[in-house]
Amino acid sequence: MKILIVDDSSTMRRIIINTLSRIGYTDVVEAEHGKAGLEKLNQGGVEMIITDWNMPEMDGLEFVQTVRGQNPNIPILMVTTNAAKEDIVQALQSGVNNYVVKPFTPETLKEKIESLLG
Amino acid sequence: MDQSEIDALLKAAGSQPAAAKPKKSKDAPAAAAAPAQPASHAPAQGHGDASPEGQVISELDAVTAVTERETNKVMDQLDLISQLVGRQQALITEVMQQPGAQDKSVQEAIREIMASGKEIQDKVFEAMDLMQFQDITRQKLERIVFHLRQIHDYIVDLLGTGLKDENERASISHTIQTTGTRPDEQKAHADAVVEEFMKRQKKG
Incomplete structure (x- = not known):
């Protein structure tokens, strides 16, 4: 199971990778913004996406909308500091499958990933 | 913080034109004429201006770059500790299998x-x-700069054309207030919104 992590914070990417490895997901690719995320995605093999919202170059919302134009089925989890109801609804309408507000616990990330993977 | 970092901060704070710093601007303040909006949705904009706002943003970028680098150094050390503990545990497992370590009390101590x-x-x-605090604090700082810009624009507008509407004034601190700092502080809220959205999708 290859997971793409898109976040402009190297610290946050590290934390997510660390959490994923503790719950058994070690095949990970990283990107620092949506544009780079699309490039990684186009290289193939990615089965799930974890993305931040606020990023330079291409933000998470635009990234999700672009991904959905190409791939309507890939599970996408948004992990962001945006906690307002209208933000969450906007993300879901854009094609995000589930939503985690930072800061999160490893248990929450695990729960969300497992629910997305069914 | 070493001297080069202090120099970098001082440089970004004003002794150098802001245009010299091509750093990202994910939550940069919106253009002066843009309508009020949450900082997180503000369009990306370069910091290549020498205005006070441009200098503040450059300074902020320098501060967040330093904290990100230092946080990663702490992460490196934690990684190292984790690897050392893992190595120690592997060695102890080997020791447990040695003939001389089969004594009950020794086995208990090893456990x-x-x-x-x-x-x-x-x-x-x-x-x-x-360590998530680093990214969260960074985004909060970026939003504060955005809101400072809004206040600045508001005051300019107030002096020029009179009062703006209540909604615009009320939006100033909204984004900061909705950002938590404790793990899972917003989990129940986010889960409820997701659930409500899914139910509506099924009905529709």
Whole structure:
């Protein structure tokens, strides 16, 4: 199971990778913004996406909308500091499958990933 | 913080034109004429201006770059501790299998050492998770700059054309207030919104 992590914070990417490895997901690719995320995605093999919202170059919302134009089925989890109801609804309408507000616990990330993977 | 970092901060704070710093601007203030909006949705904009706002943003970028780098150094150390504990546990497992270590009391002592090793490992992971504060603090700072810009524009507007509407004034601190700092502080809220959205999708 290859997971793409898109976040402009190297610290946050590290934390997510660390959490994923503790719950058994070690095949990970990283990107620092949506544009780079699309490039990684186009290289193939990615089965799930974890993305931040606020990023330079291409933000998470635009990234999700672009991904959905190409791939309507890939599970996408948004992990962001945006906690307002209208933000969450906007993300879901854009094609995000589930939503985690930072800061999160490893248990929450695990729960969300497992629910997305069914 | 070493001298080069202090110099970098001082440089970004004003002794150097802001245009010299091509750093990202994910939550940069919107253009002066743009309508009020949450900082997180503000369009990206370069910092290549020498205005006070441009200098503040450059300074902020320098501060967040330093904290990100230092946080990663702490993460490196935690990684190292984690690897050392893992190595220690592997060595202890080998020792447990040695003929001289089959004594009941020795086995019991080794088990206790293994348990405490696992406890250290868990605490290291917990500390790593807490490093999320760096990214959250950075985004809060970026939003504060955005809101300062809004206040600045508001005051200019007030002096020029009179009062703006209540909604615009009320939006100023909204984004900061909705950002939590404790792990899972917003989980129930986010889960409820997701659930409500899914139910509506099914109905529709």
